[in-house]
Amino acid sequence: MSQLDSTIANDISKLARTVEVPAGTRLFAHGADCAHFVRLRSGQVRVQTVSPQGREIVLYRVHPGESCIMTNACLMSRRPYAAEGVTETACTLEMLAQPDFDRLMQESAAFRQWLFASCGERLVELMLLFENVAFQRIDIRLAARLLESGEHSLALTHQQLASDLGSSREVISRQLKEFERRGWLRLGRASLELLDPQALRALAATV
Template sequence: MADWIEQFPGLSRLDGDLRETLVRQSRVVEVPQGTVIFGPGKAPENLLLLLAGVVRVQQVAENGREIVLYRVHAHESCVLTTACLLAYEDYSAEGIAETDVTAVAIPRSVFDEMIARSADFRRFVFTAYSRRITDLFMVIEEIAFRRLDLRLAAKLLERKDAAGDVLLTHHQLATELGTAREVVSRQLQEFIRRGWVTAGRGRVHVTDAEALGEFAHSA
């Protein structure tokens, strides 16, 4: 897949020799669904640029509670990896392949060289970095200041498929929202009582998306 660079406009503008160096020294990798790509205490070896698939980045507290920080989709890079590469620090969270993933792996040595030599590469890296940092601030604001019931309603609408099904367990929903499974279960019971959703094993079905949406945006 020598043409992968065309999927990233910021990189396709690189000068000829820099572009050739980047393509020649990087490699395309396939990562199966469920693979832990990185984790706390490990140093990043590559910057991954996703060509296909989704990577979930989550934080695990000492008490075992998890929270999803963000997801990396096709044509994006991981802000945590970028930060660790720039600061020469180990990871503080884990990244898991939520689907089968195809990505370009840019080795640390190549990353360092490109950062030093190319203004276009620096612009590409820091533009992606700044966008994701903004997203992270929004996550923090949601957790700190927005009611859990409103966040759960919005999350159900975000994750439902065309049939109205949310194929997540109560534990997975709690991880998405940074709370306890028991809290999610109690709130889902209230949504069921109101007739907005039904629940089964490993799934929630949205029966009244309009009412759920009005509630999610009510405050």
């Protein structure tokens, strides 16, 4: 994502309230009002949407130095959240009140440029996500997801993978068992081990 100018970052730090939150904290919920601009100093936040049936899909993750475009859009439009944000690790947040955010938007061209560039980059990511969910086979997407970290031992549950890929846990479980049947991986309790990354890589490269 686009990097914020150090001068503006320092201005935000001076005005912001620093908050420490543990892993698993819901920072905002669907339908809630937004009153603060938030910049992540450390940790990782998952932004997701949840269907009435409880099915989750991860829209994106926020990393250190970034802000949440869902939050920024709500601040600018004065509309409530359309998704929820959950900390995946312990996080340090810089929280800026709405009036200070509005002033920065009015007075700082550098801040506006960074904010709009971040929104544009995230929008492209979301378009690719929706394209993959709508048009790409789940086995191909699952293979690519398993290879993302470059590790052979992964601490992932079937539900986590389903949320990341916008699928159901049952579909992911069936596909993982098929991969295991082929000898590509070994399933464990809330974990799995990749036995044949090359086969997964070949599948992930399928057009």
